[in-house]
Amino acid sequence: xxxxxxxxxAPRRDRREEEREEFDERVIDITRVAKVVKGGRHFAFRTVxxxxxxxxxxxxxxxxxxxxxxxxxxxxxxARRVMEPITLAGTTIxxxxxxxxxxxxxxxxxxxxxxxxxxxxxxxxxxEAAGVHDILSKSQGSNNILNVAFATLDALRQLKxxxxxxxxxxxxxxxxxxxxxxxxxxxx
Numbered sequence: 001x002x003x004x005x006x007x008x009x010a011p012r013r014d015r016r017e018e019e020r021e022e023f024d025e026r027v028i029d030i031t032r033v034a035k036v037v038k039g040g041r042h043f044a045f046r047t048v049x050x051x052x053x054x055x056x057x058x059x060x061x062x063x064x065x066x067x068x069x070x071x072x073x074x075x076x077x078x079a080r081r082v083m084e085p086i087t088l089a090g091t092t093i094x095x096x097x098x099x100x101x102x103x104x105x106x107x108x109x110x111x112x113x114x115x116x117x118x119x120x121x122x123x124x125x126x127x128e129a130a131g132v133h134d135i136l137s138k139s140q141g142s143n144n145i146l147n148v149a150f151a152t153l154d155a156l157r158q159l160k161x162x163x164x165x166x167x168x169x170x171x172x173x174x175x176x177x178x179x180x181x182x183x184x185x186x187x188x
Contacts, residue, residue, distance in 0.1 A: 052129025099155025
């Protein structure tokens with residue numbers, strides 16, 4: 001048996017299952033789409049999946065297939081491939097930011113510890129998968145779930161850490177940190 005090629009398939013599956021467990025995977029939208037052809041309509045499912053590690057990495061993937069499970073698998077595989085790091089300041093974001101995609105606009109504001117994620121639908125899924133625990137948000141414009149999710153990701157991409165913001169403004173990093181973090185560093 002050990003001489004057969006491909007005899008060690010089970011360990012690969014175990015590794016893949018372990019990899020799936022370490023990521024926070026959320027399906028935020030399943031839509032039935034149709035392609036009109038000469039003979040009629042061909043129906044398929046479009047799935048939007050958010051994958052994050054709850055430590056500052058997040059990605060959004062879209063999968064399309066004739067079956068829902070296959071479209072979810074495709075979406076999560078794509079989201080894993082496009083995961084990117086975002087800047088966090090503890091459990092929140094370092095500064096206020098507005099993200100846009102299509103007709104959707106998403107405003108994200110940092111919040112003090114204990115506030116929670118004040119967001120709905122696609123915005124909540126993206127923020128929680130990224131590892132943000134305290135934030136305020138407002139979705140403006142289009143309420144298309146796909147565009148709102150991508151607008152949230154656009155906002156997260158724009159975030160800069162405290163040192164970058166201080167260097168741009170020509171200020172001391174202590175002056176641009178959120179007020180609840182300033183108190184902690186002054187006491188320490």
